[in-house]
Amino acid sequence: MHRFFAPDIAETLTLPEQESQHAVRVLRLAEGDEIEVVDGKGNLYLCRIALAHSKRCGVEITGRTAVPNHWQGKIIVAVAPTKNLDRMEWMAEKATEMGVDRIIPLLCRHSERKELKTERLMKILVSAMKQSLKATLPQLDEMTPIARVLTDASLPRQRFVAYCDAATERRQFEQCYSLEEDVVIMIGPEGDFSPEEVELAVANGFVPVTFGESRLRTETAAMYAVAACHALKQK
Amino acid sequence: MHRFFAPDIAETLTLPEQESQHAVRVLRLAEGDEIEVVDGKGNLYLCRIALAHSKRCGVEITGRTAVPNHWQGKIIVAVAPTKNLDRMEWMAEKATEMGVDRIIPLLCRHSERKELKTERLMKILVSAMKQSLKATLPQLDEMTPIARVLTDASLPRQRFVAYCDAATERRQFEQCYSLEEDVVIMIGPEGDFSPEEVELAVANGFVPVTFGESRLRTETAAMYAVAACHALKQK
Numbered sequence: 001m002h003r004f005f006a007p008d009i010a011e012t013l014t015l016p017e018q019e020s021q022h023a024v025r026v027l028r029l030a031e032g033d034e035i036e037v038v039d040g041k042g043n044l045y046l047c048r049i050a051l052a053h054s055k056r057c058g059v060e061i062t063g064r065t066a067v068p069n070h071w072q073g074k075i076i077v078a079v080a081p082t083k084n085l086d087r088m089e090w091m092a093e094k095a096t097e098m099g100v101d102r103i104i105p106l107l108c109r110h111s112e113r114k115e116l117k118t119e120r121l122m123k124i125l126v127s128a129m130k131q132s133l134k135a136t137l138p139q140l141d142e143m144t145p146i147a148r149v150l151t152d153a154s155l156p157r158q159r160f161v162a163y164c165d166a167a168t169e170r171r172q173f174e175q176c177y178s179l180e181e182d183v184v185i186m187i188g189p190e191g192d193f194s195p196e197e198v199e200l201a202v203a204n205g206f207v208p209v210t211f212g213e214s215r216l217r218t219e220t221a222a223m224y225a226v227a228a229c230h231a232l233k234q235k
Numbered sequence: 236m237h238r239f240f241a242p243d244i245a246e247t248l249t250l251p252e253q254e255s256q257h258a259v260r261v262l263r264l265a266e267g268d269e270i271e272v273v274d275g276k277g278n279l280y281l282c283r284i285a286l287a288h289s290k291r292c293g294v295e296i297t298g299r300t301a302v303p304n305h306w307q308g309k310i311i312v313a314v315a316p317t318k319n320l321d322r323m324e325w326m327a328e329k330a331t332e333m334g335v336d337r338i339i340p341l342l343c344r345h346s347e348r349k350e351l352k353t354e355r356l357m358k359i360l361v362s363a364m365k366q367s368l369k370a371t372l373p374q375l376d377e378m379t380p381i382a383r384v385l386t387d388a389s390l391p392r393q394r395f396v397a398y399c400d401a402a403t404e405r406r407q408f409e410q411c412y413s414l415e416e417d418v419v420i421m422i423g424p425e426g427d428f429s430p431e432e433v434e435l436a437v438a439n440g441f442v443p444v445t446f447g448e449s450r451l452r453t454e455t456a457a458m459y460a461v462a463a464c465h466a467l468k469q470k
Contacts, residue, residue: 070448090325097455099447132449174469212334212469213305214367220332227462232470234409234447 002027003036003130005137009045013059020057023049035059040129040137042068067135071099074156074182075229078104078149079222080189083112091219092121095138095226096128102139104184108146110191116143146197149186150204156182161206162221164192173209173225179233185209185225190218237262238271238365240372244280248294255292258284270294275364275372277303302370306334309391309417310464313339313384314457315424318347326454327356330373330461331363337374339419343381345426351378381432384421385439391417396441397456399427408444408460414468420460425453 004019006012015023015037023029030052037045037059044065051058077100081088092103103125105116118140129137149155158181163170177183186193186206193201198208211224239254241247250258250272258264265287272280272294279300286293312335316323327338338360340351353375364372384390393416398405412418421428421441428436433443446459 094455094458097449097451098459099449132451134449172469174466212465214332214334214369216332216367220329223329223458224333224462224465227459228466230447230459231409231463231466234407235467235470 001034001036002029003038005040005126005130006037007040009037009039009047009059010043010061013050013061015057015059017055020053020055023057024052024054034062038067038130038135040126040135042066042136044135069099069101069134069136071230071233073180073233074101075099075226076102076104076156076182076184077187077222077225078106078144078184079187080106080108080111080218081113081116081143082218083190085113087217087219088113088116089121089124091222093124093128094223096125097132098223098226098230099132099134100138100226102141104141104149105143106146106149106186106188107143108189109194109197111189112191113189114143118142147200150200150206155184157205158183159186159204159206160184160209161186161193161198161201162211162225163188163198163208164215165195165198168198168208170208170210173211174228174232176207176209177229177232183229187218187221187225236269236271237264238273240275240361240365241272242275244272244274244282244294245278245296248285248296250292250294252290255288255290258292259287259289269297273302273365273370275361275370277301277371279370304334304336304369304371306465306468308415308468309336310334310461311337311339311391311417311419312422312457312460313341313379313419314422315341315343315346315453316348316351316378317453318425320348322452322454323351324356324359326457327375328359328363329458331360332367333458333461333465334367334369335373335461337376339376339384340378341381341384341421341423342378343424344429344432346424347426348424349378353377382435385435385441390419392440393418394421394439394441395419395444396421396428396433396436397446397460398423398433398443399450400430400433403433403443405443405445408446409463409467411442411444412464412467418464422453422456422460
């Protein structure tokens with residue numbers, strides 16, 4: 001069955017314009033057809049099209065299922081967007097498919113990309129959420145200076161900073177990740193974190209970790225981190 | 236130090252044309268400059284440029300280090316190339332960065348892509364090998380019909396087929412992967428394996444597995460499989 005995204009479906013009983021267009025114009029769905037609608041907050045609605053309007057497609061809700069994320073312990077990645085935006089977008093797509101709770105685009109001293117439009121990324125997250133049969137949209141923050149992330153007391157206590165510099169003492173991520181606790185993993189830009197950033201991170205409870213002997217690109221490290229969390233949880 | 240790829244460096248003492256061009260034209264390296272050269276077979280050579288020729292850059296070898304892959308137990312993925320070639324290329328890049336021994340492009344009944352030029356992919360593997368500081372190039376096979384993979388007795392005995400159809404009894408991959416043994420993991424095309432393909436796979440010792448509750452795209456599943464192997468090995 002076709003799946004649509006409508007954050008306020010329970011209140012509006014109407015698909016957003018783009019989703020309406022896709023349903024009615026592209027897929028040529030008609031009144032009476034059944035569709036699935038997720039609200040990005042963990043709910044999956046079974047709906048029947050009541051008004052096949054190509055801008056404001058109206059629906060009748062025939063059922064609701066709670067579809068919480070299937071993993072225990074939130075996974076938050078704070079990652080410096082790559083200079084090449086494609087790489088960031090792929091990472092966000094893959095992380096969402098595998099399962100991530102929140103992505104914080106990180107502004108670091110060595111960041112090659114200082115600005116980020118989250119609108120386009122958001123669309124990718126929506127599509128990846130639908131694709132991977134989830135009903136919860138990851139939280140996507142605006143670009144956030146690292147200092148603000150480091151001192152954000154609302155972030156989980158289990159916090160890691162993935163750092164490339166082998167001169168710093170680092171633990172093996174897989175060996176210190178506590179599976180059921182919420183976690184935030186920080187991943188630096190192409191030029192890595194500055195030593196001062198790492199120092200400040202450590203002072204704020206971030207444990208320096210490595211993902212192994214391969215030197216991973218920023219977006220690969222972020223994808224690996226998310227994959228590793230799930231692999232270890234599913235072991 | 237700059238790193239180059241030259242499969243026959245020990246015999247030829249010369250960089251291939253493209254690498255010569257990059258060294259001499261782009262990076263403007265000159266006689267006497269030191270470079271690193273990997274041969275894709277696990278050797279890292281320390282070299283000094285002896286002849287800064289932009290097509291046949293000559294070198295003198297001053298040292299050799301064996302750099303075997305850092306993981307135990309080969310990781311082989313047999314994956315159906317995606318319709319969108321970009322997705323396959325990203326997957327191959329990421330798998331190489333994280334560490335993979337062999338990639339077998341799989342031709343299945345539901346494959347949307349029936350042909351694959353491996354030349355371009357090979358360049359991506361070379362670049363990802365250099366980027367991630369490895370000295371071994373993954374083996375990249377030509378497009379191979381699934382029947383030939385299924386009956387290839389030279390493949391490892393630990394064999395899995397990742398299958399989306401929840402109606403089939405599947406084990407959780409992370410719970411049955413034996414870390415130190417070589418492994419081959421088969422991942423199907425966008426339209427999944429046909430039931431006959433899965434049946435034949437099972438008859439040939441492939442264990443049907445799932446990677447969890449998220450429905451992953453083909454290339455995400457392949458990347459996840461490689462990441463999961465490393466995460467579990469590094470635990």
